[in-house]
Amino acid sequence: MATIAFAGLGAMGRPMAANLVKAGHAVRGTDINPAALDWLKARGGEVASSARAAAEGADALVLMVVNADQAETVLFEAGALDALAPNALVILCATCAPARAAAIGAKVEASQRRFVDAPVSGGVVGAEAGSLTIMAGAPEATFAAAEPILRVMGSRLYHVGGKAGDGAMVKTINQLLCGVHIAAAAEALALGERAGLDTELLLDIYGSSAAGSWMLGNRGPRMLMDDPPVTSAVDIFVKDLGIVLDAGHGTKAPLFLAAAAHQLFLAASGMGLGKADDSKVIEAYRALAPKA
Structure with a gap:
């Protein structure tokens, strides 16, 4: 074994x-939240005082x-990359812009690591069940080396391409669909x-x-709640749909629906709902056209 x-013991990272x-x-484990470290320790994991200490050997x-900025901080500023064993695997599970993922990958490979x-996709429920969908971009041999680790975290594992950035692009398109479906349901x-x-x-x-969708079935009931539990925040889709639009710009692909959905989530965030469950994006419509 x-x-x-493991860097990032948030709602999904912990399970x-x-x-x-x-x-x-x-x-x-390494995280800025001491409670997250205590949680992992209680379940048999080790805790480290820093990212570098966690990665040592x-x-x-x-x-x-959360994003590419945090990944770069852990790897390059905090020294985790240099502390890893030679030929170690770096597995980036965060949602990042494809160009950022490719740039991070180039630096990692330059250090003689893989x-x-x-x-990943599947939320907290998928993380807890080990049933996440994982979209991996890597050379065949690197993917094969990482597969035993990835299959513990996700039951739906896909090798989507041979280079860094391929996984991020697949996830970007996934978030386009998710964001548009939530907006349409709202x-x-x-x-x-x-x-x-x-x-x-x-x-x-x-x-x-035929009008149904997974998002309608999942988010629709929460749109009717006054205070739904937070499983994914409005601001996550502000970020992710921003990545989608950047990808469209970079590939010169028109993304009309993604742009409209992004504006809707941005409006909800501007109403002070950025930390609320993303189903609360419906409040932007309610504000524009209150019930008579």
């Missing part, structure tokens, strides 16, 4: 790291941080409310018809 440094511990790996480093661009339910219809009945009708 491998010695794995991902815990699953690696359960699988028999020696996991050293490790066979692999999993980065489940890099896997492996963003628009539809807001129209139903405005028309004075029973929105719970609408969810039942549309959820079992």
Whole structure:
């Protein structure tokens, strides 16, 4: 079994790291939140005083941080990359712009370590169950070396390309679809409310018809709650759809629906809902056209 440094013990990172511990790996966690470190220690993981200490001599480093900036801080500023064992694996699971993932990969490979661009999808529920979808971009041999670690964290593992940035692009397109689907669900339910219809009945009708989508079934009920639990925040889609639009700009691909959805999430964030569950994006519609 491998010695794995794990940076980023947030809502998804904690269960991902815990699953690696359960699988028999020696996991050293690092996070700025002391409570997260205590959580991992209680589940059999080791805790480190710094990212460099976590990575010292490790066979692999999993980065489940918020964005590319944090990944670069852990790797290059905090010294985790230099502390890893020679030929170690660096597995980047954060949602990053494809160009940023490719740039990070180039630096990692220049240090004689191996890099896997492996963003994930599936939320906290998927992280806890070890059923995440993982979209990995890496050379074939590197992917094969990382596969035993990746399969502990995700049951739907895809090798989507041979270079850094390929995984990030697949995740970017995934977020385009997710963001647009949530926005469409919000628009539809807001129209139903405005028309004075029973929105719970609408969810039942549309959820079992061709109009249904996974996001409608998952986010729709929470759109009708006053204070839904936060599983993914509005500001995450402000960030992710921004990455989508940058990817469109870089490839000269028009992204009309993604741009509209981004504006909707931005409006909800501007209303003070940035930390609220992303289902609260419906509040932007409610503000524009309150019920009579």
